[in-house]
Amino acid sequence: MSRVVAESVEALPRFGARRTIAVGLDGSEAANRALDWAVEHAAVTRSELVVVGRTPSVGRFVPGGPDELRTLECDTLVVGSRGEPFHGLAAAAENPERQLVVVRGLPLRTGVVTAAVGGVSDRAVVRAAAEICRARSARLRLLHLHLHFGGVAEVGEPDDTPLCHATAYLRAMAPDVEPTTLLDRRAPHEAFGAPSTDLLVIGRGYGGTVGRVAKTAFYHSACPVLLA
Numbered sequence: 001m002s003r004v005v006a007e008s009v010e011a012l013p014r015f016g017a018r019r020t021i022a023v024g025l026d027g028s029e030a031a032n033r034a035l036d037w038a039v040e041h042a043a044v045t046r047s048e049l050v051v052v053g054r055t056p057s058v059g060r061f062v063p064g065g066p067d068e069l070r071t072l073e074c075d076t077l078v079v080g081s082r083g084e085p086f087h088g089l090a091a092a093a094e095n096p097e098r099q100l101v102v103v104r105g106l107p108l109r110t111g112v113v114t115a116a117v118g119g120v121s122d123r124a125v126v127r128a129a130a131e132i133c134r135a136r137s138a139r140l141r142l143l144h145l146h147l148h149f150g151g152v153a154e155v156g157e158p159d160d161t162p163l164c165h166a167t168a169y170l171r172a173m174a175p176d177v178e179p180t181t182l183l184d185r186r187a188p189h190e191a192f193g194a195p196s197t198d199l200l201v202i203g204r205g206y207g208g209t210v211g212r213v214a215k216t217a218f219y220h221s222a223c224p225v226l227l228a
Helices: 029-045 066-071 122-136 161-173 188-192 212-220
Strands: 020-025 048-053 060-062 076-080 099-103 112-116 139-145 179-184 199-202 225-227
Touching: 020 029, 020 066, 029 048, 029 076, 029 099, 029 122, 048 066, 112 122, 122 139, 122 161, 122 199, 139 161, 139 188, 161 179, 188 212, 199 212, 212 225
Parallel strands: 020 048, 020 076, 048 060, 076 099, 112 139, 112 199, 139 179, 199 225
Antiparallel strands: 099 225
């Protein structure tokens, strides 16, 4: 087990400021599933819901298309896995100040939120996952993919350092959220494609970019993916 050095960590507040969730609606089935997810998520997190595109029966309506959706000020942007909003994914993901959710797969009720750690933004990932676990009364799973991405053969012993650091940070930030940990040797598309969690939380790469592992999740995950 790797050694983790203790440090001062800001606690996760029980109740934060009211947030805004925006979702793109273009009439496609994928967008309708994204709306359903956004409605439920807004309810459990006590957030304001804004719908961009077609007139919905819920939330605050904002006319427009993908361009308006990408530039709208919000805390979380939700899109379906197909249709016009999803085609603007790259531009929408460029704003590191907000979370991006791509709603994939069929609704699952496992009661588990999975946080994939091992990158430069692990703290944002763990914090976002812990907040959602509190709001949904869900269990948290910390996941680290040990297999080297890009076809390089696995070497040496499995490295649990990311899991150790994530667990230590979580205990200091939100000690009431008890995680399980998983060191997974599968390739990203295999691990993310297994239907075992309600939500997958992943992080950005250097400079707030969307890395290869995150893109893999957007196209292969069996559940909604949140980019923290």
